[in-house]
Amino acid sequence: MGIRLRGIKFGSIILILQVVFIILIGVLADYHSTDHIQTSSYPYPNFQDVNVMIFIGFGFLMTFLKNYGFSSVGVNLLIAVVCIQWSFIVRGFIHADVLGGDGFKLGVPEMVTSNFATATVLISFGAVLGKASPSQLIIMGIIEVILAQINEYIGVDLLHTKDVGESMFIHMFGAYFGLAVARVLYNPDVEESSKEGSVYHSDLFAMVGTVFLWIYWPSFNGGFDPVYKERAYLNTFLSLCACTAVTFAVSAMLDKRGRFDMVHIQNSTLAGGVAVGASANMPMKPFGSMIFGAVAGLISVLGYKFLSPKMAKSLRIHDTCGVHNLHGMPGVLAAIGAAVLAALSDNWSKSDQYGIFPETLPKRIVNETGNLTVLGGMGRSALEQGGYQIAAAFITLAFAIVGGVITGFIMKLPIWDAPKEDSLFDDVDNWELPEEGVPGAVRPNHYKVSEGNPESPIREKLLSTTTTPGATTLTQ
Amino acid sequence: MGIRLRGIKFGSIILILQVVFIILIGVLADYHSTDHIQTSSYPYPNFQDVNVMIFIGFGFLMTFLKNYGFSSVGVNLLIAVVCIQWSFIVRGFIHADVLGGDGFKLGVPEMVTSNFATATVLISFGAVLGKASPSQLIIMGIIEVILAQINEYIGVDLLHTKDVGESMFIHMFGAYFGLAVARVLYNPDVEESSKEGSVYHSDLFAMVGTVFLWIYWPSFNGGFDPVYKERAYLNTFLSLCACTAVTFAVSAMLDKRGRFDMVHIQNSTLAGGVAVGASANMPMKPFGSMIFGAVAGLISVLGYKFLSPKMAKSLRIHDTCGVHNLHGMPGVLAAIGAAVLAALSDNWSKSDQYGIFPETLPKRIVNETGNLTVLGGMGRSALEQGGYQIAAAFITLAFAIVGGVITGFIMKLPIWDAPKEDSLFDDVDNWELPEEGVPGAVRPNHYKVSEGNPESPIREKLLSTTTTPGATTLTQ
Amino acid sequence: MGIRLRGIKFGSIILILQVVFIILIGVLADYHSTDHIQTSSYPYPNFQDVNVMIFIGFGFLMTFLKNYGFSSVGVNLLIAVVCIQWSFIVRGFIHADVLGGDGFKLGVPEMVTSNFATATVLISFGAVLGKASPSQLIIMGIIEVILAQINEYIGVDLLHTKDVGESMFIHMFGAYFGLAVARVLYNPDVEESSKEGSVYHSDLFAMVGTVFLWIYWPSFNGGFDPVYKERAYLNTFLSLCACTAVTFAVSAMLDKRGRFDMVHIQNSTLAGGVAVGASANMPMKPFGSMIFGAVAGLISVLGYKFLSPKMAKSLRIHDTCGVHNLHGMPGVLAAIGAAVLAALSDNWSKSDQYGIFPETLPKRIVNETGNLTVLGGMGRSALEQGGYQIAAAFITLAFAIVGGVITGFIMKLPIWDAPKEDSLFDDVDNWELPEEGVPGAVRPNHYKVSEGNPESPIREKLLSTTTTPGATTLTQ
Structure with missing residues (x-):
């Protein structure tokens, strides 16, 4: 009876949310007036690439757990549809004058930003994969979307920092938020579980996710820059290539039998996409993006090999997917890299500098005849812009960690039906399962x-x- | 010997068809003159999205059956390539003056319409999955393409009804046609079969299909409207989101242990794409599409839970994939919704109303100075247009059911080598199989x-x- | 200890290569000046389609081996990222005046050509799948990229031949190069191995690769022709359809129980994309492409059934994936077809003839008033152009075979750690494997x-x- 009630409670939460979404979007949202002719700056094919990353990429990447595949791809879908709708509303409140009586507009660009907002939550999902119930994950998503969107608003709209592939505002935020949640939810049982592992074919399913994420990452990083998008595509592609080569090299060098570790291949190969994300549209020369990628691959593999076990043992942060190594540290690298590039941006061509950092355009200039021309810039120096970039990174870190800790405690409330010990890393509580179960799995x-x-x-x-x-x- | 003959017979059918296709396309078809510069209104990236839906989406969605995966994705491919070529020809005869001596033209838009024509057959395939031989499915496809294209011609060209995502002319038609075929082919053995089920990994393969269908559905519904495509994308996306959330909620609420049923997640999550398909380009406001999706998710899960078992038992309609719940009822919902919206379209802006329903444009108007201007519309009232929409739905239903029954009897002829009892839901008759077979499967x-x-x-x-x-x- | 050393050696090779790539690209490469506004003739969505073919298509196609799935998709990724970066450099040296002090430019078109260059290597990989170590494959790729790019330069830039989908310069080259390598590496142990086979689900993973290759092949063949791309899309699509139908027919007719062979469906269905690749943009009429496809399907299935076993036994060429049947013979068919079409191109419209073969444009003409106009063509006759096409095919064949033999001997050097007998077709040497292993697999x-x-x-x-x-x- 209690079991049945659990389903009814979960279903009621979702249905109530869905009704709220319909009412709020009904009252507040309309189509872009420009919908009628495709004029939006965001190319629809890029939206579809990002869409594949969210639903296939994240969903299948997490199917590596042998007994948790249905939840990985299924609950990924559930979290995404809830967070997408919710982020339409949250972003509407933040970016439109909703309280002043205006509504907000929806179209292809908003479909992408809502997918982006969801990516943040799915990264955090990776840190607690197999250790949280669907209800816990939904409440996590609802809170995290709000906090991440406020943080992005502070970084982009107030501090005027740049992060074209959202390495700070999505990857760093999602990773550290998820790690903070994982710390609060820490349960020593996870270390005992024999279910936290893969079988041969579950690792192949995960590679479907990995490879699609790898393929479409240039679209993720480049889609929102209408001017420099080709540069962002190339930089991301090169970074991923260098990162992947280094991942294979270091993975084999660290193994005592000289073999590759599938965990590294599934995850660290993607760190290059994160590391170059904040600066993908900047004129760092092609080799610059390769350095980002190579460093990201190195620190990501080292993180999986040495840091993650220590974090679990010493800090009691158990990070199922290793999001710290795929999104966290590479996100920090991206933030630092973008800040350094920003600080040096006065060495770029003026069109590049002012195109990417219009904040460094002077407020006004006096020309040779003594006339004053208002340029409308903010007059920041390149160095100042670098400082703002770093400030945004620290704010992101603080927001993510504090927000994650608070959210973790909310998720610990007994009403959310956290999984019991023997259903950790297991679909058994959440899914009707085929009689024959997982071939080769533990139980x-x-x-x-x-x-x-x-x-x-x-x-x-x-x-x-x-x-x-x-x-x-x-x-x- | 008889077994070998079966392969030769099947191969001969396909080879003869292929020769006929080459001759007819050789005699009748040419490139669009506009091929030389890409001027077609249909965006090529959308074609590729639809292409993924047909070959990966439908193909893998049906791999959930543990012993029928090769046939699901393989025979799906076979049916598709036959029906695509055949529909080029059938549509040529219907839409060009072939008999008058003209040929027909092929290009990207025709590649999409042939994919659409094939989707109809693949939906019907879902109703008889595991219960019909490749030969039976080919003859079914050949007949169904003709009937579905005639029905679409009646609806679109004669009755001037609108169905941008073809919820009536593809989904409703394919579902009820397939159900009629399934009724005629009904075999009590299917209820005894222990093979009609999944194993853990076959369900994950099916999710590859589901998620790609989910992702690209906006391209399916919006690609053919050059003006309102962005609205169609957004409406479809929102409908799918709402549908998916409701599917998870209701699935958990109905299970006696509060768990999700993979059948619902694989199928009902997509019902929102069908339900909004006939009206995706209409100005229903964003929340309107969410209501379509939410209702579709609800009726689809209820259909799987309560209606499908009853249909099998009482009506002897055994619907392997539950196409009635994914395509049938949501298609009816789409048809009704589009009719209601059409009937109310005189409340829209004139540009929306006349843009989507040019039939409601007056034939001529007398302006204030008494001059008569010919507008060239059909002068239908909005209500009349709604009536035509309903008429097209009824005609579709009648065509599909009558056509399906007749086709079913043709498929019952012994020449098509229907599967025997113990090869129901089993690749064994159709495929050389690896020695080790399906892990965890029944036999x-x-x-x-x-x-x-x-x-x-x-x-x-x-x-x-x-x-x-x-x-x-x-x-x- | 020796085992560990193997990993350190492999890792060092990759890291050294990566450093060399960064230095060379750092010194030589810059962005296109046209990057800032998307002006490149190559459509980015087509790049992404090709990207999916390389990483998902090739990667998963090869996962059919039950014990070699990690290597198939993983080492495919490794080879690709090395060859992509290397081909940027190699193509830079060939196509830019690098030695004269100029650097080369990178952007979306180069991202596609580097993917193309990589496809050549991945085809060769298929011939030696399961029989070569990662180090062997990397040295193979490094050499093959150079030779293939020189061969392409001779064919395209010196001989002025056309091969829009690179059926000669990629498919033929990659196949015969790989077969030559396979001949040199021939090891009688492979015939004894019980591991060279599939399990049920490994065949389904392979179908993910097959179907994505099938879907996106039109983008591969058509992307580089800005004028006739729609014709190339249609011709490729039709060729694939006809090829697939014939593949199913012949596969069933040849089996003694009338069943389909998954090997044929996974591979021969794609031969139509190769066969029409060299001429996909030519005005062969739609039925012409269907004939290419039908013939390709036929010879490909016959090749798998009769030729491959003979090649292994008599010629000691063991071709794991049957690349001779998918890329080799269909590539030869493509080369012959393109030559014949070229020789007949003076029957086409002049805009088609001169658009596709500007070499057949006269050098100069004398008009009726006796004035001389310089047209800048090469004045080749159509027949001459056909001759050049055949010449390019022979040069490709020679380059591939001689280059492959030499490369094979280099790969045999003991420093590359070739796999031992019992790790043929097995991930065991290269990957840390989950404890439970492959369900249903041999060992x-x-x-x-x-x-x-x-x-x-x-x-x-x-x-x-x-x-x-x-x-x-x-x-x-």
């Missing part, structure tokens, strides 16, 4: 036993007598 | 036994003594 | 035994007593 399908199975009288007996791992079948 | 690989296996003397003995499901092997 | 996870497994004391005993194939576990 026989114990979840079916209590329902009885007339076709398989031998089954229950077996289940009670064996604990052999790795066996689909066993015997007499 | 040992009995299809290899008769060929002997020198490496595994123990094997045959086992196979004859065990029927335990869920076991790949067991022993002693 | 128990022997690679874990030596590390011991405290949770599974029974395991080692079992592993030492059983050799039954097809069983994950068995017993007493």
